[in-house]
Amino acid sequence: MFQIVRKEILNPSIKLMEIEAPYVARKAEPGQFIILRVDEDGERIPLTIADFDRDKGTVTIIFQEVGKTTKLLGSLNEGESILDFVGPLGKPSHLDGVKSAAVIGGGLGTAIAYPQAKKLHSLGARVDSVIGFRNKDLIILEEEMSKVSNRLFVTTDDGSNGTKGFVTDILKRLLEEGNRYDVVIAIGPLVMMKAVSNLTREYGIKTIVSMNPVMIDGTGMCGGCRVTVGGNVKFACVDGPDFDGHQVDFDEAMRRQLMYRNEEKISLEEHECRLRGEKYA
Amino acid sequence: MPNMSLKKVPMPEQNPEARTRNFLEVALGYTGEMAKEEAQRCLNCKHKPCMQGCPVNVNIPGFIEAVAAGDFEKAYHIIKNTNSLPAICGRVCPQETQCEKFCVRGIKGESVGIGRLERFVADWYMSNREQKKGSIARNGRKVAVVGSGPAGLTCAGDLAKMGYEVTIFEAFHTPGGVLMYGIPEFRLPKALVQKEIDYLKQLGVEIKTNMVIGKVLSLNDLMNEGYEAIFIGTGAGLPNFMGIPGENLNGVYSANEFLTRVNLMKAYKFPETDTPVKVGRNVAVVGGGNVAMDAARCAKRLGAENVYIIYRRSEAEMPARLEEVHHAKEEGIIFKLLSNPVRIIGTDDGWVKGIECIEMELGEPDSSGRRRPVPKAGTEHVIDVETVIIAIGQSPNPLISSTTPDLKTNKWGCIVIDENTCATSKEGVFAGGDAVTGAATVILAMGAGKKAAVAIDNYLKAKPNKIKAAE
Ligand SMILES: Cc1cc2nc3c(=O)[nH]c(=O)nc-3n(C[C@H](O)[C@H](O)[C@H](O)COP(=O)(O)OP(=O)(O)OC[C@H]3O[C@@H](n4cnc5c(N)ncnc54)[C@H](O)[C@@H]3O)c2cc1C
Ligand SMILES: Cc1cc2nc3c(=O)[nH]c(=O)nc-3n(C[C@H](O)[C@H](O)[C@H](O)COP(=O)(O)OP(=O)(O)OC[C@H]3O[C@@H](n4cnc5c(N)ncnc54)[C@H](O)[C@@H]3O)c2cc1C
Ligand code: FES
Numbered sequence: 001m002f003q004i005v006r007k008e009i010l011n012p013s014i015k016l017m018e019i020e021a022p023y024v025a026r027k028a029e030p031g032q033f034i035i036l037r038v039d040e041d042g043e044r045i046p047l048t049i050a051d052f053d054r055d056k057g058t059v060t061i062i063f064q065e066v067g068k069t070t071k072l073l074g075s076l077n078e079g080e081s082i083l084d085f086v087g088p089l090g091k092p093s094h095l096d097g098v099k100s101a102a103v104i105g106g107g108l109g110t111a112i113a114y115p116q117a118k119k120l121h122s123l124g125a126r127v128d129s130v131i132g133f134r135n136k137d138l139i140i141l142e143e144e145m146s147k148v149s150n151r152l153f154v155t156t157d158d159g160s161n162g163t164k165g166f167v168t169d170i171l172k173r174l175l176e177e178g179n180r181y182d183v184v185i186a187i188g189p190l191v192m193m194k195a196v197s198n199l200t201r202e203y204g205i206k207t208i209v210s211m212n213p214v215m216i217d218g219t220g221m222c223g224g225c226r227v228t229v230g231g232n233v234k235f236a237c238v239d240g241p242d243f244d245g246h247q248v249d250f251d252e253a254m255r256r257q258l259m260y261r262n263e264e265k266i267s268l269e270e271h272e273c274r275l276r277g278e279k280y281a
Numbered sequence: 282m283p284n285m286s287l288k289k290v291p292m293p294e295q296n297p298e299a300r301t302r303n304f305l306e307v308a309l310g311y312t313g314e315m316a317k318e319e320a321q322r323c324l325n326c327k328h329k330p331c332m333q334g335c336p337v338n339v340n341i342p343g344f345i346e347a348v349a350a351g352d353f354e355k356a357y358h359i360i361k362n363t364n365s366l367p368a369i370c371g372r373v374c375p376q377e378t379q380c381e382k383f384c385v386r387g388i389k390g391e392s393v394g395i396g397r398l399e400r401f402v403a404d405w406y407m408s409n410r411e412q413k414k415g416s417i418a419r420n421g422r423k424v425a426v427v428g429s430g431p432a433g434l435t436c437a438g439d440l441a442k443m444g445y446e447v448t449i450f451e452a453f454h455t456p457g458g459v460l461m462y463g464i465p466e467f468r469l470p471k472a473l474v475q476k477e478i479d480y481l482k483q484l485g486v487e488i489k490t491n492m493v494i495g496k497v498l499s500l501n502d503l504m505n506e507g508y509e510a511i512f513i514g515t516g517a518g519l520p521n522f523m524g525i526p527g528e529n530l531n532g533v534y535s536a537n538e539f540l541t542r543v544n545l546m547k548a549y550k551f552p553e554t555d556t557p558v559k560v561g562r563n564v565a566v567v568g569g570g571n572v573a574m575d576a577a578r579c580a581k582r583l584g585a586e587n588v589y590i591i592y593r594r595s596e597a598e599m600p601a602r603l604e605e606v607h608h609a610k611e612e613g614i615i616f617k618l619l620s621n622p623v624r625i626i627g628t629d630d631g632w633v634k635g636i637e638c639i640e641m642e643l644g645e646p647d648s649s650g651r652r653r654p655v656p657k658a659g660t661e662h663v664i665d666v667e668t669v670i671i672a673i674g675q676s677p678n679p680l681i682s683s684t685t686p687d688l689k690t691n692k693w694g695c696i697v698i699d700e701n702t703c704a705t706s707k708e709g710v711f712a713g714g715d716a717v718t719g720a721a722t723v724i725l726a727m728g729a730g731k732k733a734a735v736a737i738d739n740y741l742k743a744k745p746n747k748i749k750a751a752e
Contacts, residue, residue, distance in 0.1 A: 023492070023497050023498070024497070027496070027497065027498075037454055041547070041550075041553065041554040041555060042554075042555050043546065043554075043555035043556045044454075044546070044556075068555055069555060083454070084454040084490070084491050085491065086452075086454070086491035086492075086493060086497070087496070087497070088496060088497070089493065089496060216538065216541055216542065216546070216556075217452070217453065217541065218493075219452050219493055219496075219518075219678065219680060220518075220519055220678055220679075220680065221518035221519060221520070221537055221541075221678060222520065222535060222537050222538035222541055223520045223522065223535040223537065223538055224534070224535075224538045226529060228529060233522065233528070233529065238680070252529055252631070255531060255630070255631040256529065256531060256631075258531070259531045259532075259559065260557050260559070263551065263552075263557030263559070264557075266551075266552050266557075267551070267552050267555055267557065270552040270553075
């Protein structure tokens with residue numbers, strides 16, 4: 001069992017938890033993830049390692065409540081435990097040697113991008129960060145990101161805070177103004193990562209995206225997480241989750257993401273029925 | 282006077298109609314009377330031909346004689362001498378190509394039902410006797426076992442009985458390997474595998490789950506934690522795909538993914554459990570082994586109307602156990618033999634709608650000795666399906682070898698060992714089971730685990746005992 005030692009509510013749908021998991025904390029690197037299972041009948045879901053503390057033996061996860069498992073997880077409190085927690089999985093991000101970077105976070109993706117910005121900053125790279133949200137109530141990690149960025153830009157789709165528009169608008173402006181980066185790191189919804197990749201392709205700037213296909217084992221044994229990169233099939237859990245954004249087949253990834261949409265709805269409805277004490281029909 | 286019936290005493294089974302609607306065990310096992318009757322078919326041949334077919338040399342005539350005499354306990358101990366997992370092997374061994382293949386009774390009529398008798402004896406013992414553990418003197422020396430399939434479980438059990446402090450490191454949240462995540466409940470009840478695991482715990486074996494070795498800890502980390510020897514029994518878990526167009530369409534699974542969802546994550550109880558699986562009205566399973574049969578029969582139980590097995594050779598070459606093929610047919614699985622997929626066809630929005638196959642014919646024998654299937658031009662045809670499950674084999678997972686440069690593997694990714702000592706190229710590291718042979722059988726993995734336990738014991742006895750020296 002893995003105990004929740006700290007819980008924070010970052011916005012109405014995004015929560016942070018610090019979990020006691022010494023083995024994971026010992027080896028964790030930015031870009032890697034864990035897989036957890038809340039309880040015996042639970043699904044295995046992957047979440048990025050948002051932060052870790054090797055001395056305390058804890059790992060921080062930040063998650064958005066989008067369905068059954070993330071809602072169930074979000075309902076747990078400090079002191080309670082999660083049944084299974086395995087990691088670190090996936091390849092760490094390659095950040096060595098980067099002198100300048102633009103880090104782009106879309107919504108929850110900001111939480112996944114944060115450890116990378118932090119690592120780049122600590123390696124002495126110049127970091128411009130752009131984070132975008134639907135509206136001001138959904139903004140997360142603004143302070144943390146600003147601490148590890150030379151410049152931080154915040155956008156909201158509706159203009160309720162920061163610049164109105166999408167993260168790509170800002171990135172475009174930065175590039176048009178002549179800013180150049182060794183690498184652009186884009187993490188967020190697939191459409192956003194695709195848009196960033198299309199933009200940076202014009203400028204020939206290397207772009208790393210973090211893929212989030214459905215996973216089960218996270219060790220390369222099921223192939224459910226396959227993505228096509230440069231025409232080759234890769235297993236995101238062991239070959240990724242970071243890939244070259246200019247090579248990823250985003251359209252296929254978007255399609256595959258919808259594979260269980262009906263079942264996810266059923267699972268959530270069943271969960272909510274159970275919470276109301278009703279029987280799911 | 283032996284029972285001269287040409288046929289085996291039939292095994293009670295759930296009828297095909299009923300069982301395709303549940304996940305309960307299909308074959309129900311002999312009663313004591315049936316077992317005795319079947320045992321009396323054994324002629325107790327002096328030269329014991331059946332034993333040469335058994336990879337672990339079970340004294341088959343010996344245990345069958347005990348069954349015939351009604352001494353089931355004695356029969357159990359005879360089997361247990363060389364086979365650690367009889368309840369499992371009795372159910373899943375390919376007897377028709379092993380012991381039963383050499384049975385004299387098989388020359389005219391059916392061979393003695395050795396597998397059925399083994400299963401009976403093991404089940405009888407489990408429900409009538411306590412597994413004895415005795416008191417074992419601990420020697421304080423630590424051994425790590427990586428992977429908890431039949432190879433790892435057996436190696437751990439044998440070492441624990443010799444007095445070693447054994448810890449199993451398992452990547453998944455549940456131990457058991459393929460026995461838990463691959464082979465379905467209706468063929469191998471999970472409670473039975475759990476009993477074997479509980480027994481190991483009683484022997485003092487510690488099992489650490491969620492431990493992906495190569496990621497969470499490296500082999501060197503394990504050595505630094507004081508493990509003096511390591512056994513790698515990580516199996517062959519990497520799914521092979523065909524490399525044909527359409528394999529990434531929605532609705533295409535590897536058999537590993539499909540079976541893991543169904544068996545380990547219990548998707549057949551969704552939404553009571555949280556992990557879903559998608560099964561169309563029409564399902565194609567590509568392959569002809571046990572894995573393909575299991576996937577097809579699961580799909581049927583999950584509600585598919587038409588389930589096709591698509592296999593490129595003929596029935597004679599099918600590697601699946603005879604009983605599984607027979608059960609699959611009874612359950613209405615449609616066999617498309619001498620047929621090979623060339624592409625998977627999708628709808629505009631990316632879901633599987635069909636699989637295009639080409640007919641094959643058998644040509645000259647290939648390196649495996651089986652006649653090579655060759656496509657017949659112009660015979661392409663489409664089968665309408667919404668789900669495709671690829672069950673064309675697995676290879677060893679490179680997670681450990683890729684993070685352990687001094688561990689030698691061959692070109693198929695199998696760990697290279699010394700046949701006699703089970704030792705790998707890395708000092709103190711031993712290996713066995715599918716990780717060494719590539720996908721094989723439960724009995725071979727179990728045998729490898731046993732052999733490695735002896736080898737590890739020899740190795741550690743020859744090596745100075747650090748703990749003793751420090752005292
Ligand atoms: C490598 C990786 C890192 C991730 N990091 C984070 C993170 O740090 N924070 C965060 O909030 N989310 C992260 N995700 C996404 C997260 O795993 C899903 O949101 C979660 O699984 C949803 O489960 P659910 O039952 O709550 O929702 P569901 O209703 O089951 O699903 C909602 C959506 O989540 C995705 N999803 C569902 N099941 C899985 C699964 N088993 N594996 C992967 N995706 C699934 C699907 O795209 C689905 O459309 C990550 C995904 C991957 C692959
Ligand atoms: C669906 C299916 C049906 C089968 N049917 C039959 C049958 O009827 N009869 C028969 O004889 N054989 C059958 N087989 C084959 C048989 O199951 C295998 O040959 C046997 O299980 C191999 O045993 P093993 O101990 O080598 O490996 P496995 O059973 O594969 O166990 C390996 C274990 O190691 C774990 N592991 C892997 N990597 C790591 C790591 N890095 N760190 C920690 N743990 C790790 C895995 O999670 C797994 O639990 C079947 C196989 C499948 C898939
Ligand atoms: S999650 Fe199973 S192979 Fe990647």
